[in-house]
Amino acid sequence: MPSDRNSQAIEEVDLLVCGAGAGGMTAALVAALEGLDVVLCEKTAQAGGTTSTSGGTTWVPGTHLSEQAGVPDRVEDARAFLEAVVANRGGARLREAFLASGRDAIADLDRRTDVKFVAAAAHPDYLDGPGAAYGGRALAPVTFDGRRLGRADFDRVRPPRREFMGLGGMMVGRNELGALLAPFASAAHLRDAITIVGRYVLDRLRYRRGTRLLMGNALVARLLYSLRKAKVPVLFETGVRELLVEEGRVVGAVLSGPAGPRRIRARKGVVLATGGVGWNRKIRERLFPAGTRDYSLAPETNTGDGADVATAIGARFEDGGDSPALWMPCSSYRRPDGTLAVWPHIILDRAKPGLLAVNAAGRRFVNESDSYHDFSMEQISTGAIPAHLVCDAAFMRRYGMGMVLPGASNLPAMLKAGYVTEARTLAELAEKIGCDPQALAETVDAYNRAAAAGIDEAFGRGASVVNRFNGDPAVGPNPCLGPVGAGPYYAIPVRPADLASSAGLAGDEYGRVLDEAGEPIAGLYACGNDLASIFRGTYPGPGTTIGPAVVFGWRVARHAAGTLNDMPETPADTMKDERTNHATL
Template sequence: MPSTGDRHWDSETDLLVIGAGAAGMTAALVGKLEGLQVILCEKSDMVGGTTATSAGSVWIPGSSQSEKAGVPDSIEAAKTYLAGILGGISDKRLSAFLASGPAMLDYLERKTSVVFAPPPIHPDYRDLPGAAVGGRTLGAVPFDGRLLGADFERVRPPRREFMVLGGMMVGKTDIPPLLAPFRTWSNFRHVVGILFRHATDRLKFKRGTRLIMGNALIARLLSDLRQLAVDVRYMTAMEELIEIDDEIVGAVLASSSGQIAVRARKGVVLATGGIGWSDELRERFFEENTRRYSLSPDSNTGDGILAGERASGEIERGMESPALWMPSSVMKQPDGHLSVFPHIMLDRAKPGLLAVDASGRRFVNEANSYHDFVQAMLRSNRSPPSLPSYLICDRSFISDYGIGLIHPGSRSLRNFIDAGYLVEGRSIPELAAQIDVDGDALSRTIARYNAYAETGVDEEFGRGTSPLNRVNGDPDNEPNPCLRKIGPGPYYAVAVWPADLASSAGLRTDERGRVLRSDSRPLKGLYAAGTDAASIFKGTYPGPGTMIGPAMVFAWRAAMDAAGALDNYLIPSD
């Protein structure tokens, strides 16, 4: 790491932000609003990072937005809930997050176009005292991508597997009308409206401009950065931090025009997306059988964490998990594209599907959160080794709900079978042989599951008992929205693997977002936000938006601290 006081600077600014995901864009936007000169550098040619391909939710307890929407939530209830998960609320960063989360939302709503609204029902992931069914998770308000003009191409698109008709985004509320457009007049109007909009979009753009979820959040941040004329530099990667007299004062960047040194008078914010595809960090922190797949953009290679560590910052250890996980199925498409499909909630919670390990037995409540599903998969895998796990269903399940890459109502499954994505068996023993599990064990497992479906009570894992389970199940299925008998063959299986959605392990930081040394002293001039900073939830996943929420809060706190404005807010900061 360069450390010299007489070096040449190619450029100077107040705040240098590395990485243009939700955290980096928030830090750059807030810094500019607080009067700082800002340079925002992005390694790729698009903004958004993992956030752009996510639901774009933020988990912020006690917000005024939820109060106004009629789904109020309290910080005290959130503390009770988190204490049940973490064993207490002793971390100053956690207290700062809870206290300043609502202030961050109000700040952005007053000064920018970045606004959030809570859906009436969006449950926390654990069924514990203090858990919220609604009001604690907020979603980004949809955005018209046409307002960005040519810069619309700069917004990282959603995962290809989650778009239809050549680039149309589809949200959870769009699915029922699309599956039954003629069932009601409102369904018909909705479908005609979004299809017409998409058709007109494709006359001018490569994909649809009706942006929702994470794409809407990123587009709003980009729109505001443009309006404030923030200096955004694409295809510009950080190579090294520069230290002078025990202070980080800038960075060496690699750009299309060559290597440049940028001085940062007020600080550098690391927000490069966490561990991502870094071979070094994956080997250091991930179990060997979890390193194969990641849902991070391939430009995320651990640059911020590694640079911070080289600058004497410390990577926090002792996490319950080094990453947040998603069970994902994999298929190579005819054009060579490798589809890694995250099984979020569209199939696992629906009645008539179960998951088994290599022993042919269930190992988890299939309707639990994706992270908890994979954590159970990894525990099951340790004795004996048993990855991948398999989702099992019958033909009627696929017709009704789809599975993974296969949409509901699909008439032909042949392409998926030929590609090896879907395994078919005319009988349970035949299916078991094809996926190399014990046939007798699988038969007994399905028989037990079917008995639970009749009574509506899952005696092994309690499936269908929590608000999260029931919301993602089928409300028309009785007596349990998450349980239905697996009927006569043919039977089907889809293999699922662990894929990291985001890392939890990262640089130790304080409540201002400053990177800490091993002796807990702040490293002057260096901040980390998003997944470059260690998770305040210690590798657990309390609810939807518990990555993006803290990412934006601590990006806000870091920028406010750099601007000397954080102490103006009556919130914990020391």
């Protein structure tokens, strides 16, 4: 693999890309493949940003991979689905560009790079409606052997969250948990457990963590490996500080690196892909609702640099539509070393029968089985911050809850850490979590009646496709509803934390950043979380942050190289004038 040791000599390139997440890495890679002289700068010492700590699912409708998986998806269906979900919130032209290029972008990466996906045969969209898909749209990165990067570049891949790794550094897939938690349940479980753990043990003889990379880590590693093969210089520990403008055109940037400030001119332009709003305190205080401003799932170095440097030269910043961010309900506790352990409650517990969520009054307020974003939006809109997830001992043993694993073997440690509240009775639990005991008892009684009937008339739990998919198929008549039985009882508080930005820089269908008058700023592009969400604060399905990041990274690179075909004709109703909301920084 080529090194970056001569990169300090770089003074001028065709395209300067700022940020090594999924969007920025895709833009740099494709631009190089299109013949441009490219340099990629990354503020931190590691590549991947939020992508590396995510599931890596990439939502792109109508790809050849859906056909290979036996669940062919049509762009026409995805268009109808998005029209129903996003409705008149704006952004139609950018969504049409995304739909028009998705198939080509994924096919191009598949053909010319080591970035490989497989379409999930079963991974439903998060909302029901016309054109919703059960499978085919959610693309999963193919597992990657990190040893192919070499030790130095393997260490450049930002690791997953500590909470999501086993044995101090081993990545585990959702479908592998059963074998690892119950290795002696069958010969197949034992074989799989020995294979996974054995590989990890051998890895730790030479590496800081396991080299069998899954999910977002696999996607980041594949992008980095492909960038190395394409000989794209990557300037680590080098962030964007200021944009250089001449006669109204962005012609480069001032960067901050290990040797101090440096200037790189860019003949074709600068691409901002710095990770979005993240920890930018000014933007969070202006746009984020109360109760959500103190913690982000983004790396702490994601401080809205792209937004800051672009708005300093007159770029328009949009508030994100329905929400400035996309959310996950998270629980947390302080480790003995003082660091914060955070668990996003994605799919493993909330949808399972026998768990309910209550607000400060001890009442249900939400369909607990809905997507993490929609669950959190209900927390925000109803003021249920924090909310408490409540279950009985049988649920805890069977499914686990948050950082308490199925089987509950680590429950004593989590109780000692103060992560979980335990009580012998519901009345005692109510007292400990600060809600009215009678209200909690009434809530549990009503929930149990709904579980017995299999119908949740209050919130519709188990009525949607994604609800049932994430429930327990062994439970009937509703896989998401089961009784809360005998104690002891347990509760874990959860709060919304942003996993990605929805607010961001206004852009057009080519990823060009717009000024306050709605005109493109020559030589300035944005993709990933730096570009305002094309879904306007809604969350249609799994991977609807990474999917647009990859596709717009591809479109930006092709546009800068002059090899992007004009966007095809689009339905007249998507081309109507759009009203968008703006936020002044």
